[in-house]
Each structure stands twice: as structure tokens, then as C-alpha cells.
Amino acid sequence: MSSIVSVDTRDIRFPTSLELDGSDAMNPDPDYSAAYVIIRTDAADGHAGHGFVFTIGRGNDVQVAALDALRGHLLGRNVEELLGDMAATWRLLGHDSQLRWLGPEKGVMHMAIGAVVNALWDLRAKRAGLPLWQLLSSLPPEELVSLVDFRYLSDAITPAEALALFRAAEPHRAERVAQLLATGYPAYTTTPGWLGYSDEKLERLCREAVADGFPQIKLKVGADLADDRRRLGIARAAVGPDFPIAIDANQRWDIGAAIGWVNALAEFDPAWIEEPTSPDDILGHAAIARGIAPVRVATGEHVQNRIVFKQLLQAGGMDVMQIDATRVGGVNENIANLLLAAKFGVPVCPHAGGVGLCEAVQHLSMFDFVALSGTMDGRMIEYVDHLHEHFVTPVVVERGRYLAPTTPGAGTEMLARSIDDHTWRGSHAEQVRA
Amino acid sequence: MSSIVSVDTRDIRFPTSLELDGSDAMNPDPDYSAAYVIIRTDAADGHAGHGFVFTIGRGNDVQVAALDALRGHLLGRNVEELLGDMAATWRLLGHDSQLRWLGPEKGVMHMAIGAVVNALWDLRAKRAGLPLWQLLSSLPPEELVSLVDFRYLSDAITPAEALALFRAAEPHRAERVAQLLATGYPAYTTTPGWLGYSDEKLERLCREAVADGFPQIKLKVGADLADDRRRLGIARAAVGPDFPIAIDANQRWDIGAAIGWVNALAEFDPAWIEEPTSPDDILGHAAIARGIAPVRVATGEHVQNRIVFKQLLQAGGMDVMQIDATRVGGVNENIANLLLAAKFGVPVCPHAGGVGLCEAVQHLSMFDFVALSGTMDGRMIEYVDHLHEHFVTPVVVERGRYLAPTTPGAGTEMLARSIDDHTWRGSHAEQVRA
Numbered sequence: 024m025s026s027i028v029s030v031d032t033r034d035i036r037f038p039t040s041l042e043l044d045g046s047d048a049m050n051p052d053p054d055y056s057a058a059y060v061i062i063r064t065d066a067a068d069g070h071a072g073h074g075f076v077f078t079i080g081r082g083n084d085v086q087v088a089a090l091d092a093l094r095g096h097l098l099g100r101n102v103e104e105l106l107g108d109m110a111a112t113w114r115l116l117g118h119d120s121q122l123r124w125l126g127p128e129k130g131v132m133h134m135a136i137g138a139v140v141n142a143l144w145d146l147r148a149k150r151a152g153l154p155l156w157q158l159l160s161s162l163p164p165e166e167l168v169s170l171v172d173f174r175y176l177s178d179a180i181t182p183a184e185a186l187a188l189f190r191a192a193e194p195h196r197a198e199r200v201a202q203l204l205a206t207g208y209p210a211y212t213t214t215p216g217w218l219g220y221s222d223e224k225l226e227r228l229c230r231e232a233v234a235d236g237f238p239q240i241k242l243k244v245g246a247d248l249a250d251d252r253r254r255l256g257i258a259r260a261a262v263g264p265d266f267p268i269a270i271d272a273n274q275r276w277d278i279g280a281a282i283g284w285v286n287a288l289a290e291f292d293p294a295w296i297e298e299p300t301s302p303d304d305i306l307g308h309a310a311i312a313r314g315i316a317p318v319r320v321a322t323g324e325h326v327q328n329r330i331v332f333k334q335l336l337q338a339g340g341m342d343v344m345q346i347d348a349t350r351v352g353g354v355n356e357n358i359a360n361l362l363l364a365a366k367f368g369v370p371v372c373p374h375a376g377g378v379g380l381c382e383a384v385q386h387l388s389m390f391d392f393v394a395l396s397g398t399m400d401g402r403m404i405e406y407v408d409h410l411h412e413h414f415v416t417p418v419v420v421e422r423g424r425y426l427a428p429t430t431p432g433a434g435t436e437m438l439a440r441s442i443d444d445h446t447w448r449g450s451h452a453e454q455v456r457a
Numbered sequence: 458m459s460s461i462v463s464v465d466t467r468d469i470r471f472p473t474s475l476e477l478d479g480s481d482a483m484n485p486d487p488d489y490s491a492a493y494v495i496i497r498t499d500a501a502d503g504h505a506g507h508g509f510v511f512t513i514g515r516g517n518d519v520q521v522a523a524l525d526a527l528r529g530h531l532l533g534r535n536v537e538e539l540l541g542d543m544a545a546t547w548r549l550l551g552h553d554s555q556l557r558w559l560g561p562e563k564g565v566m567h568m569a570i571g572a573v574v575n576a577l578w579d580l581r582a583k584r585a586g587l588p589l590w591q592l593l594s595s596l597p598p599e600e601l602v603s604l605v606d607f608r609y610l611s612d613a614i615t616p617a618e619a620l621a622l623f624r625a626a627e628p629h630r631a632e633r634v635a636q637l638l639a640t641g642y643p644a645y646t647t648t649p650g651w652l653g654y655s656d657e658k659l660e661r662l663c664r665e666a667v668a669d670g671f672p673q674i675k676l677k678v679g680a681d682l683a684d685d686r687r688r689l690g691i692a693r694a695a696v697g698p699d700f701p702i703a704i705d706a707n708q709r710w711d712i713g714a715a716i717g718w719v720n721a722l723a724e725f726d727p728a729w730i731e732e733p734t735s736p737d738d739i740l741g742h743a744a745i746a747r748g749i750a751p752v753r754v755a756t757g758e759h760v761q762n763r764i765v766f767k768q769l770l771q772a773g774g775m776d777v778m779q780i781d782a783t784r785v786g787g788v789n790e791n792i793a794n795l796l797l798a799a800k801f802g803v804p805v806c807p808h809a810g811g812v813g814l815c816e817a818v819q820h821l822s823m824f825d826f827v828a829l830s831g832t833m834d835g836r837m838i839e840y841v842d843h844l845h846e847h848f849v850t851p852v853v854v855e856r857g858r859y860l861a862p863t864t865p866g867a868g869t870e871m872l873a874r875s876i877d878d879h880t881w882r883g884s885h886a887e888q889v890r891a
Contacts, residue, residue, distance in 0.1 A: 050555075082566060088518065088522035089565065120487070120513070121486075121487065124484070125520065125568075128735075129560075129761065131564050132564065134559075135519075174711065175737075176711075177711045177713065277610075277611045301608075304767075304768065306739070325561060338740060
């Protein structure tokens, strides 16, 4: 029997805007940041649960305040009870009616709940001596179904349907675990495609991506059509005619503009258009999908919760689901998202990059392969080579594939020194640029 | 020429859960609260802008942190520039790409931006010596259109269409101002209908509402069908067969449950069903509207932004739009919402109650009447008689009508003593109930 004795939070920021890493049409100067939480117990094992919300700078302090607001739900709690019934733990946090008012189930407060849920999963995986993907893949189908909050989902998927999906995959779990450990999971790279890079850097990075074995690259678009056509031409020439190039507009367009712009890039054969418009515009995504077919629509990194994912699928507005490890209510809600994708037959290609998103989200894709979808066809996890050196178990990507992590935990723990070195001590006024 | 010299924030909470005021199917024990901001300048007039976000207790501190995060955008700014171009001021706050990541345009950060925008409108109205509704109703149609961020709206309404709507109303402004000042704006009351009240209290308050001249009452439903049938029966008997009774489920149901439950209450002839399901479920609202017609669907108090309002209208999921003064990005975004309602021909019946929501939102309905929709037919502002005594210019509701406020400002200023007396100094751990 052990109890939670501390919930430490940190405001961690990296000055990435100085190099224009991560620059796109909507986010010209991100400072990659993490609102970070460490949950410690009085158990003799010394394990702590680590979780975080990825942000891009200003406002990371607000996200930390939201983590702080959850402390009262955690301090002094029995750890075995919390970890042994993560369905009840989700309800404890996600169904707090007063906190729910701040969303509901969206934005700063919802992401904070997700970070705490993820930190508890990290702790549970460490205690189990398993990487999170393997822990989840070892749970009975009944427990997996219980983790999902089906409120507002029952018109799209029921617990019975979810159970049938997990049960159908169960006999194949062992062989798929072996396959993952042997050959890993496909990755695609966004490294070449940031808007702030020169044409020469773009071309060089495209060639390097192909040489490194990645099966797909992604380019940011949406700031200027002539630039996009020039950059896509450079990229297409560099990678050859049959190599997939995804494009990403980061919510830059209205509906009509999206359809026109993507059709004006169709000759470069984009693999998908990502975030063509507001992540809230379900009907808009559906209209865009109709207007640009056969080019596919991908979205998800800013989709606030399972309810919006559900509708994007129901409306035919999302051909590729891009879950994000820290945007929604944690592992539990992402299991709901994976179930929706499986039900609707849509591939999941997670959003990653930022701070620690690759480390975290790989566990969800690998779990999905082993215990749910059972396939890697058309599936890839985004890969960006930023900031991995700050994590205790950084991702290993070789020849275009994520190698399956074997270290216990959820991959969400930063190095103690990195946490200390990058804890932000500035002021709000200082950080607003003139 | 003057500058902003301070942006003070306060965490204000009222222990309303002790009396079960405000209790409903999703919010059993709200502690009505306000994350409050005061913007002071060095001008000789001594005017300050007051704004707030309404919350229901825990997490109000997170909302205050979000207000604090905006201080850097405001301190030292030229006041005349900010107030003279509120379109640019909205973009300064709403288009901060780093803060936008925390939503985008939803939840804690978006509501904080709304509170600051509203505080600046309060300041502008005080400087103009006009109540906000009259200030807005005096602006040229071109300026009103410029206040709206049409990003993600152009498939539903264009600036040219918005301009035409404002211009069509312009010749009638003076007569409508006179009409408002003479006879006010209709109100309906939710006071009888909280779930925590006894049957006797329900019946008494229903009779009082009719006697007081209100044209409609509203009852909370959704916790227990047998209770709802009993309570609606009591209310219907108390008010008579032709008096409108709206019902409000506060997001309690999934789609199928909503349709079944409302149809099981149809014999009591509900005027509308409010928030039957998640405010994020646009397709769900449309399915419910089809499944319960002719009962109307009302929603909006938790609708995160104009993009979701747009889709609810496009999908046929909202027969009554319930704007809220502090849920979205302030006056500017609510003008977008009013324009959408006018374009789609849907009546606006604002959400109010809470802390100061009546005081704030009446200005928007009155502006809508004078300068946009031009009608009060089927329009009513919610009224709840809680906590008005804490405001400098409390609403005046007589014979079921809001009297048009004549005091300069946006109605958002609390009494200095109330602010001090109700500033919360508790801790997170204390506030989590066992």
C-alpha cells in the first residue's frame, strides 16, 4: 500500500523560435514547451509518474496552473487503487463537474487532465516493468473497454462493439508483439518541410529523408501559393515521382480557399492535406474532402476530444486520424479514438514532434497494432528530430521505423538535468515580442 | 493620450453549493465564481475596464492564470489605440499564435481573451458615456463588420452579407432605441426549476413567475425520468396549459437517450429542450432535432466559438441560439454569433444567471434588436435572481422584462466591497470534497 506524496509541476521551455524549427503557416515562431508533472509516491520502489502537455511557449504557465489545480484530487490517494482502476481514475478527474465547466472536455483543463492520466499510466507501466504499449497490450479486452468513457459516443460505437474489436485481435497479440520487437513501426518525417527553411535546405533534407529510409515526407504549406508550388516542385524532384509527400496547412484556410489551394497543388500528387481548416469545423472538413478527392484529408493534432473525432468520421471529413498524446484526456481517451478509427476503418497516423510527442505517442500506435487494428498498412507515426536528447528513453528511429521501446514506462520522463536546465523563470511581459 | 498601467486579476467565489442554487443534472454543487480582471489607465477620467469569466468553482484559479497570461499584451499600451480599433485589439489577443495553441479558440485561454476584450469594451463605453448596447448601436455598419473575425466563417456568411444586414437595420435604430428605453426586453426565468428544490418550492416559484409577468419558465431535467415527469406535471398544473415551459438537460444524454427522454416529456409541451447532449456534438444536435420535432433544440452556453455555432446552424441542430457573454472571445465574437443567427433566421435567447451574466449579456440582445435583427419576437433573455447585488449596475427586471440600462459601461463591474469580500484564499486541496 502506498500513497501519492507529491505532485510537482514545472514550466519547461526551449527557445526553438531562434532557429525557425517548427515554423509553419499558423505558428511562425514556436518556443517548444512542456507543462510538466511528476507524481511521486511513498512506495519503496522509488518509481514516479511523469506526464506533460506540449505547448509552443506563451501560456505554458497557464497549462501548469491547470496541472496544479488537479493536485487536490491526487495528494494522499492510495496509489494501488488509482492505478488498479484507471477507469475510475479517469472519472475522478474528467467528471469533476466544477472543472468540467472550463471546457467541457477541451482546451487547457482537459489537456491537464490528460497529462495527469498519462503520468499515472507511466507509473503503472514502470511498476509493471513494461513499456506502456506492452502493458496495454497485455490487458484483458474487458478492462480495455472499461477504460473508455462512452458518454456521447454510443451513436457511433458501443461497449459491445468495442469488446468485439479487442477480442478479435486477442489471438494475434503474441505474434504481433514479436513482429514489433523485430521490425518496429513505420515513421514519416516532417524534418525537411518547415516553412522557415531555405530551398537548398529543403532539397537537401528531402534527399536525406529518402536516403534514411523514410516512406513519406511532409511539407508545410499555406502561407503563399507560389512558394508552395515552388517548394513542392523542389521536393517532388528531389524524391522522385512515386514517393509520398504529405502537405500540412496548419488550419490556414477557409473552406473554399482550402479546396482551391489544394487543387492547385494536385499536380504534385500530395499524399494527404493535413489541417486544411479549423479543427472545429467538422462540416468544413467534409466539404473539403468532397472538393479535393482523391487527395485525402488528415487531421487530429488539435482535435479536442473523442466527440469531435467521432463526428469527423461520421461526416466523412477525416481520411487519416492523427491522434496526439497530449491534446486529449490522456491514454484513456486515445483508446476511444483508436476504437473509433477501427470502427470506421480509417488509418491512424499520429501527430508527433514538439517536445516528447514521439516518445509518448509511439506506445499508442504499437498498442493499436497489437491489440486492435492489427495492421500497419497505411499507418505511420510522424517523426521530427527535435529535442529527443532530453528524454530518459528517447525514441530510436532507424531506416524509417520506430524501434519498439523496451524500457518500462510511457516514454514521458525527461532527464532531471533537462528539467532543471530548461525550467522557465521569465515573466509574461518579457515574453511578448514587440 | 493614456496608457494601461495595471491589469489586476481576482479569484472571486460564492459558496452557492450550500443552498443548491444552480443545481442541475450535470452540475450538482456549483460554487458560482468569477475570474475577474480590472484594466486601469493613467487617464484623468479615472475609468477602469472590468471583465470576468463565469466559472462554477474549482479551476477558477486556472482561469485567473489565463487572465494573467494576457497582461504582457496590455501593460503600457496606448489606450486610445486599443479602444479605437477593437478589431485590431481582438487580433492582438486572439491571433497570438503561441496562446492559440492552448485551444485553439476554446476553453480557458479563449474565455480569458473574451474577458479582456469585454473589459476593454466596458472601458470604451464608460469613456463614451454610454451603456454598451447603445455604444454598439451607434457604430457605423462598416465598423461593426470590421469587429468580426470572419476566419472560418466565409462559407456561411461574408463581410458583404454582414454589412447588408447592419445597413438594413440602420434606418430603424433611433425608433428601436426609444422602444427599448420605454418598454425593455423580454426575460424568462429559471428560478423555479433547479433540481435541488422541493416540489413545494417548485410549485410556489412557478406560480410566482407567472404572477411576476414572465412569459416563460425553465426547468432542469435529465437526472431521473420519473422525477422529470412529476416535476413537469407540477409545473404545468401551476402555470396552466398555454404557458411556455422550456426544459434544460445540461448535456446529460447521448443521442438516442435524448430523443427518447424528450419524447417521453412531449405531453407536457416543452417550449424547447436545452443542451440535450455534448455542446461539441453538432451532428448529434441535428439528429436530436429531427427526432423530437416539433420540440425545438436550444443550445449555446457551452458552445466554444463562432465556428461551432456556424455548424449547428448549417446542420439544423439549433433552433434557438443561446449566446453567453463570457464563454467565447468577448463582444467581438458574439457579434459574429449574432450575425450568424440573423443570417440563418434563428432567434437568440441568451444564457444568463451565474455571476453577472445577466448584467453582461443584456447589452448584446439589446444591440441585436436595435442594429441587427430588429425584432423581439420569440426572443428572451434568461433571468435568474442570484448575486445581482454584487454589481455596480445590477439588472432591473420588472414585469418579466429587462429594463434597458442607461449607466455607461458594459454592466460587468462588481462592487469594490464585493470583490474584496469574496476573493478566494483557499487551497486546491481544501476545495476538493471527499
